[in-house]
Amino acid sequence: MELRTLRYFVAVAEELHFSRAAARLGISQPPLSQQIKALEEELGGRLLVRTNRRVALTAAGTLFLDEAREVLARAERASRLVSRLGRGESGQLRIGFTTSVPLTSLLPRTLMHYRQRYPDVDLRMHELNSQRQITPLLEGDLDIGIMRRATLPPELSAFTLIREPLVAVVNAQSELGASDTPLSLAELATQPFVYFSPAAGTGLLDQFNVLFAQRGLTPRLVQEVGGPNTIISLVASGLGVSLLPESFRHIHIDNVRYRPISDADARSEVWLTHARHPLTPQAQHFIQLVREAIAD
Amino acid sequence: MELRTLRYFVAVAEELHFSRAAARLGISQPPLSQQIKALEEELGGRLLVRTNRRVALTAAGTLFLDEAREVLARAERASRLVSRLGRGESGQLRIGFTTSVPLTSLLPRTLMHYRQRYPDVDLRMHELNSQRQITPLLEGDLDIGIMRRATLPPELSAFTLIREPLVAVVNAQSELGASDTPLSLAELATQPFVYFSPAAGTGLLDQFNVLFAQRGLTPRLVQEVGGPNTIISLVASGLGVSLLPESFRHIHIDNVRYRPISDADARSEVWLTHARHPLTPQAQHFIQLVREAIAD
DNA sequence: TCGTAATGATATGCATAGCGTATCAAAAAC
DNA sequence: GTTTTTGATACGCTATGCATATCATTACGA
Missing domain, CATH: 3.40.190.10 (Periplasmic binding protein-like II)
Incomplete structure (x- = not known):
């Protein structure tokens, strides 16, 4: 059983008509009949009664319609949530910064841009001196550190x-x-x-x-x-x-x-520092915006 | 995105190792890598970080693992529920019977067998005289009627x-x-x-x-x-x-x-009567048991 | 420092699942 | 009785997904 099967069944159950359902799904009628038949065989019982040129749901079919809709909706939701998170449109971004940084116009400006562009990202700002940003960056408790020039361990990468x-x-x-x-x-x-x-x-x-x-x-x-x-x-x-x-x-x-x-x-x-390897998409976007701001 | 994709991803996310996950799934490693890659492309973001011969989940991957498990569990549950219902192992069976029928040993015996064999079917017995069973049978409010010989409308079928x-x-x-x-x-x-x-x-x-x-x-x-x-x-x-x-x-x-x-x-x-066309699996099972009891 | 083992990615060929076209069969409508 | 509607069946083809072979990178041991 695959999600495609569920989509097909829901279409037939809603249309109560194989040909119309097939048209709605953008396929032809025979494969639709086959898929429904295979589904019924897999479940071991009829979902639809095809009688007198009329298609009707059995009790099992009615139950399965509800369940299939639920499964499809959850799958859709999962896809949407993860897609947004994976694209860096939601989730969180943790930035450490030193006392002096807010005095420069660059950071406030970039933060404003970032919040406008990614309003659903939970932005967490941590005021920490340069030394105290290093451990959280290494341990993944901070995504990005903004600090004065400092000697960094090799696992961290930085640019000015x-x-x-x-x-x-x-x-x-x-x-x-x-x-x-x-x-x-x-x-x-x-x-x-x-x-x-x-x-x-x-x-x-x-x-x-x-x-x-x-x-x-x-x-x-x-x-x-x-x-x-x-x-x-x-x-x-x-x-x-x-x-x-x-x-x-x-x-x-x-x-x-x-x-x-x-x-x-x-x-x-002033450096922007981050752990070398796996930058979150949120961090990538932020860095992208910072670079654009510098380029101006 | 299909359920197969979700099963594959869950396996990889649980094993954090493509080859082991592939073995667990009974496929070879390359197609697994391909499917995960395609999934990531569809979602538009990384789910796994493959770094230093170690596989780890991203934030999006962690979320997707939960979601995928949920979707799979719901699909599994739907399949189980509907399968049982479709096989006539759950659901309900509504039987009408006349006053005299419990006096024969056939009906009590068959009911006992049926309840033993299909304990999860909700069995509803309605004491109704022959005439008063006909309308509910026609309208689908009764699955089976057990009555004395009577003149029946053509939509009903009966045997002795x-x-x-x-x-x-x-x-x-x-x-x-x-x-x-x-x-x-x-x-x-x-x-x-x-x-x-x-x-x-x-x-x-x-x-x-x-x-x-x-x-x-x-x-x-x-x-x-x-x-x-x-x-x-x-x-x-x-x-x-x-x-x-x-x-x-x-x-x-x-x-x-x-x-x-x-x-x-x-x-x-004494007749067993039912509407002609779409017998529920529960009714089919009951009739099967009655016929076996008669054959003895 | 170099070789070796481990592991995911890539390349390529093949088998099968799923689709489309053509057709059938049954039933309803005229 | 004829025609129309509609789901089922037959059959061929394509594309998806799998397996085998191989590569690239990295960690580990001598």
Whole structure:
């Protein structure tokens, strides 16, 4: 017994006429008669009484009509559900992102596009620092991670979404806050620094260390903090200077001034990271949209 | 998409191994791979991830596994239910019978056999006189009627189950009750009669009338009643004599004596009647059992 | 590091299931 | 009685699904 058999039977049972049913099914009448006959033989009893040029359902046929409709409807439903899920039109997409990412316009824009295009996908955003995204990505608890540049295990793959300049964060009342002209890292390094503690897990700290070490500079850290907002607040209070990606300029706090860095390599990257092999269709679509957004 | 496809997919999803699944299905591995591939193309998304010599389900595949199992189970159930019903192993059987029929051993015996053999058939017995069985039989409200010989419309078909002699029912205190020897109808007709009213609808009245008319006899009816038990009671009270099929001897009432009738044609028939064309399998089985019981 | 085993994918040929055309048989309608 | 309707039957063909042979990739062991 196959679904085709059920479709044929339902057609005959509804039309109560073999030729009309065959026309509706787009086949000719003889094979339809044969299939119904075979079905009756398989079930071991008559489903239809063909008498006096009139076709009628037996009790068994009436029952089978209900059952066959039910089976067909379930099969149809299964196909529809799985098709949508498999095409990435439903299901879920879990994205990890760092604090700084919402400040760039790329992510909010792409998320908006994605939600418009795939409104039935359950989008789950998890704010996690770069380090803390790695394990969930490896274990399949996150589909996509958006993070600052970091050292990744080989099972993860990444590409650059954004490459943005670093800017000095200085107190407007201080000596360095008197101007808006570019500063060199060497100049900045003369000042007391407020920066992330290693426990904050941000990829920015690595970039920070590398940049200064390459120049033989060792800035004096007066305060280690957990998040960028704290950094900016402490700079506002005059505790020291700092160095952050340009997108943090969007955070306006009294007494804080952002100055460009003259060093050409003072840049930070935002990465899109994912486990290497089996990307879900939802993740593929998201990445596709991100790439299109970058291309603009 | 066919049920076969679903069976194949379930096998692969359960084994997570194409070759083992193919072995379980009794086919070779290549066609299995092809069918799964075709299924994935039809649904428009991957159901399985074949990676690193390991097969795993995607989210869509996990959903489809549940759905496919459900569809297959429903199809299986439909097949089982309808098969039983179509084979006459379940469903119902509606039998009409007259008052006198339970007195013969044939019907109780056959019913017992039928219930043993087809315990899941809902057997509905309706006590109805011969006339009142005809309409339900014609309209499909009864499958089988068991009745005394009657004139039937051509849409009904019948055969004889029992042919039994008639016996005289006489009062033990009366002149005719003094002996057990055979009586002729002519002798009996000299006595006042207790018999069925036409409203009782029994086929016995027809037979009664025919028998006496053929002999030019017109017995004097002193009382018309509705049922055989009343006849016997009234005979017991001395109101008159009567004529009933032999099986009524099973009703023992004080002061009633049954005497054989010497006329060879003084016989009554019990018929099994049914609508001509589409007998339900349940009715066919019942008739089969009755015929076997008669053959013994 | 290289060879070997395991495993799914691909290529190709064949058998059969299912379809179409032609025709029959029975019954109803005129 | 003739014609029409309609499901069943006969028969040939095609396409689907299967088997055999082989390939490609990867993991594993020496």
